[in-house]
Amino acid sequence: MASRFELIRPAPLTQRVRSREGLIYMYRGMWLIGWMPPESGVWRYVYLTWTVATLLFGVIYLPLAFLTSYVLEFSSFAPSAFFTSLQVAINVYGSSFKSMITYYFMWRLSKTDTLLDRLDERLQNDEDRQKIHNVVARSNYAFLIYTFIYNGFAISTFFSMVLSGSPPWAIYNPFIDWRAGVLNLWAESIFEYIVMSIVVLQDQLADSYPLMYTLIFRAHLDVLKSHIRNLRMDPTKSENENYDELVNCIMDHKLILRCCNLVRPIIYRTIFAQFLLIGLVLGLTLLNIFFFCNFYQAVGSILFVLTILLQTFPFCYNCNLLIEDSDDLANAVFHSNWTEAEPRYKRTLITFIQHVQQPIVFVAGGIFPISMNSNISVAKFAFSIITIVKQMNLAEKFQ
Numbered sequence: 001m002a003s004r005f006e007l008i009r010p011a012p013l014t015q016r017v018r019s020r021e022g023l024i025y026m027y028r029g030m031w032l033i034g035w036m037p038p039e040s041g042v043w044r045y046v047y048l049t050w051t052v053a054t055l056l057f058g059v060i061y062l063p064l065a066f067l068t069s070y071v072l073e074f075s076s077f078a079p080s081a082f083f084t085s086l087q088v089a090i091n092v093y094g095s096s097f098k099s100m101i102t103y104y105f106m107w108r109l110s111k112t113d114t115l116l117d118r119l120d121e122r123l124q125n126d127e128d129r130q131k132i133h134n135v136v137a138r139s140n141y142a143f144l145i146y147t148f149i150y151n152g153f154a155i156s157t158f159f160s161m162v163l164s165g166s167p168p169w170a171i172y173n174p175f176i177d178w179r180a181g182v183l184n185l186w187a188e189s190i191f192e193y194i195v196m197s198i199v200v201l202q203d204q205l206a207d208s209y210p211l212m213y214t215l216i217f218r219a220h221l222d223v224l225k226s227h228i229r230n231l232r233m234d235p236t237k238s239e240n241e242n243y244d245e246l247v248n249c250i251m252d253h254k255l256i257l258r259c260c261n262l263v264r265p266i267i268y269r270t271i272f273a274q275f276l277l278i279g280l281v282l283g284l285t286l287l288n289i290f291f292f293c294n295f296y297q298a299v300g301s302i303l304f305v306l307t308i309l310l311q312t313f314p315f316c317y318n319c320n321l322l323i324e325d326s327d328d329l330a331n332a333v334f335h336s337n338w339t340e341a342e343p344r345y346k347r348t349l350i351t352f353i354q355h356v357q358q359p360i361v362f363v364a365g366g367i368f369p370i371s372m373n374s375n376i377s378v379a380k381f382a383f384s385i386i387t388i389v390k391q392m393n394l395a396e397k398f399q
Contacts, residue, residue, distance in 0.1 A: 008141040010133040013126050019116040019216050022139030026205065026212060029143075033201050035103055055103070058199045059096040062171065066092060069172035077170065080297055083288035084161065085170040087281055087304065088196075094277040095199055098206035098270040105266040112213065112262045119220050119255050122248065128223045135219035139212040142314070149306050150204045154196055157300035162189045164297065169196060207274070207311040210267050210362075214318045217256055217360075221325045224252050225332045232337040232345075239342050246345060250352050253329075260360055272365030274311050275374070279381025281308055316375040319362055323371075326359035 007024055011017050030036050034051035038044040066089035077085070123129050161168040167178050167188045178188035227249050232242045282305065289301045333353050338346060362370045 005144070008137055008144060010130070010137045013129055013133070017129070017133050017136055018120050019132055019136065019220070020113040022136035022216055023113070023209075023212055025140045025143040025147075026208060029147075029201055029205050030106075033198065033205065035106060035205075054198050054202070055099075057195050058202050059100055062195055062199055063089075063093050063096055065172040066169075069170050072172065073170070078166065080164075080288065080292040080294070081161065081166045081170055083284060083292055084157065084168075084297060084301065087284040087288060087301070088157075088169050090277060090284065091203075091281050091308070092199060094273045095203040095206065097273050099199075099202040101266060101269045101273075102206040102209065108262045108266060109209065109213075112259050115255055115259050115262070116216065116220075119223075119252060119259075122227075122252055123223065124227065127226065131219050131222055135215055139215050142211060142215070143208055146204050146208045146310060149303060149310060150200050151197075153300060153303035153307050154193065154200050156303055157297075158189060158193045160294075160296035160300050162186065164294065168192050171195065203307075203311075206270055210263070210271065210315045211318055213259075213263050214315065214322055217259060218318070218322055218325055220252070220256055221322075221329060224249060224256070225325075225329055227252070228329070228332045228336055232341060239345065242341070243345050243348070246348055246352070250348070250355075253352075253356060257360070260362075264362060267362050267370070268364055268366060271312065271315070271362070271370055272367070275364050275378045278308060278312060278375075279378050279384075282379060283381060283384070312375050313372075316370055316372050319370045320372050323359045323361060326356065330356045 007021070027036065034047065034054045037047045037051060066085065069085070070089075074082075120132065123132065158168045162185065165185070167185065169192050171192045173188055173191060176184055176188045176191065178185045227245070231245055231249070237245075285301050285305050285308070289298050289305075293301055330353065333349065333356055336349075338349050341349070364370050364374065368374050
């Protein structure tokens, strides 16, 4: 068991570790869900059958099944079952969009990994390598946390709703009437859990990749800052060698920016979709917890709240840190040992300072920057929903 989770601990410096190894667990999840087919051979077509099946169930069937269920069976919903279903259904529509965007732009993630390999070649000493070893372990550990919480929500909701006498999410299924008996209830519930597990993994992959990539970008920025602080600090090096080191730092910075630019089109679409939904989904979930859930159903809803928060808050917090890292990088360049350098070195350094003063910012939907302030602003809508429900006594009318 320990060997299965060895990637969440920093590897020894005697072992060669690449930045892309911080994405191993994520790529295993993508392989499991059908997003990484073999390049050739008969197994490619067998695998693509699984890809089509997961996309059909997760992206097409489930959103339509929720809508059909509300149209045909709305009158039979108990309040707790309805809000448990509704809070997930709204998130499913966002998940379908995010999953398709992430799957469509997988080639960008692959190109980013190639650029990360080039950055790994610039590691100069054990201190640099230790930073990469640490972020590889941290990224894999973060993905495991996502896995436990996302699947904890699905499992807890499954058991709490079945033991309460209703299917977990009330997904429309024309082949099974869960009211016909206990066996039918369990058959319907197991079917819903399998479908929801596909969606949960798709959603987890679409939500976790921005955090994991930005963690790795920040580690390479930290390595770059160390290189910049060491510029012209070795008295045995000639001015030409010092200039070459400055040029290498500039090239490393450009590589990091290229990595950010490759993932930016994916991030601004998926995070924008989540920003549109987070307030509404949080509001409905909190409404369900406060007014309709029993204790066991509330456990599943609380875990669902955690999954909603994980979809944006860690990444937004990391975006704030990325902006601070950009400022620190500009300060490191300015305070480096350049005062006695040759004119060519100074001219190049001035140009470098002008470029590093532009912070690395991700923008959601091309409209507003992704940050903690933006995330808190959209999440506040949840409390507006609770306030409206209380003022209009809507909870009592649903009882």
